[in-house]
Amino acid sequence: MYGGYAKSGGTLYSQSYPADDYTAKLIPAAATNEWSTVLSEDRKTFSYILKRDGQLRFQADFDLTKPLSQ
Numbered sequence: 001m002y003g004g005y006a007k008s009g010g011t012l013y014s015q016s017y018p019a020d021d022y023t024a025k026l027i028p029a030a031a032t033n034e035w036s037t038v039l040s041e042d043r044k045t046f047s048y049i050l051k052r053d054g055q056l057r058f059q060a061d062f063d064l065t066k067p068l069s070q
Contacts, residue, residue: 004035014038033057 024031
């Protein structure tokens with residue numbers, strides 16, 4: 001139950017979620033975390049991004065044109 005609420009100013013393709021007070025108390029090092037979800041405008045790539053202190057810490061890009069094999 002950590003994370004935060006979406007910041008205002010998001011778009012149809014991008015939204016950011018800064019760490020909330022609960023997260024900062026639970027994980028002090030994560031107080032400056034900001035998670036983002038981004039869908040490319042061509043809708044071919046979905047990205048999940050984590051920044052800490054404004055620096056990229058993690059990014060996962062998903063190619064939406066390739067179905068998962070079963």
